[in-house]
Amino acid sequence: MAAEDAGQLSVLAELLFPCAGAEAEEAARRLIRHFGSLRTIWSASSEAxxxxLAEIGHDRAAIRAAIVAARHLAEAAAREALVGEAIDTRAAEFRHYLVRRLGLRREECVMVLFFTGEGLFIAEDFYCGGQRGEAVIPLRRTVRxxxxxxxxxxxxxxxxxxxTALPSNADIAATAKLRNVTEALEIGLDDHCIVAGNAIASMRTMGLV
Structure with a gap:
């Protein structure tokens, strides 16, 4: 195993040790073989x-819970660092945040990020579980x-x-609908970013917002 792969194995095995014990290294090895990378494991849905883990045969509930809990902790820490900060959606740091949250997800997910009038980050909502190839913007929930x-x-x-980090016709139509509603309520829609792997397309930059 290459040195880099050994490092990946060691980190994941350390995470899994409290729930998998002596089998942690084997569970980590098989997870890496199944998903191909730590990034893919990190972004995998509970169903994936x-x-x-069903194929691995270990205590899948405990192992899955450990991975999901670690992910939630890292995401909460990243969000905490944004609270109260002035965010430029074109800035590299903000785009890296979107890539970490969305880049390798295997199902379409939607994030809504909320800001003050001065552009200070307040909070974020995250929605997953839509049909593949379909991102549904929760209009009523977002306004509320x-x-x-x-x-x-x-x-x-x-x-x-x-x-492919390009907006579909459905993305464009849904964005226009949300913008019409929010702007009538004096809430500005600054941008809609499409994330695919490490790539991001800004609909504002493209003149679509």
Whole structure:
């Protein structure tokens, strides 16, 4: 095994040790073989982890819970670092955040990020579980949440598991619908970013927002 692969194995085995014990290294090895990389394991849905762990035969509930809990902790820490900060959606740091959250997801997910009128980050909502190839923007929930948070600006982001970071006609239509509703309520839609792997397309840059 290459040195880099050995490092990946060691990190994942360390995470799994409290729930898998002496079998942690074998469980980690098989997960890496199944998914191909730590990034893919990290972004895998609970269903995908269940499928892989069923083949492995270890205590899949405990192993899946450990991976999901570690992911949630890292995501919460990343969000915490954004709270109260002025966010430029064109900045490299913000785009790296979107890639970490969405880039390798195998199902389409939608993020709604809420900002003050001055552009300070307030909160984020994350929705997953739509049909493959379909990202549904939760319009009513987004408007209600914006009022609850007193948010004045929004940024949308969703991923394309197909690997193409270009908005579809459905993406464009859904974005226009949301923008019409939110702007009538004096809530600006700053951008809608499409994430595919490490690539990001900004609909604002493309003149579509």
């Amino acid at each position: 982890l269940d499928h892989a 949440r914006a009022f609850d948070l007193d948010a004045r600006r929004l940024v949308l982001a969703h991923n394309h598991p197909s690997g």
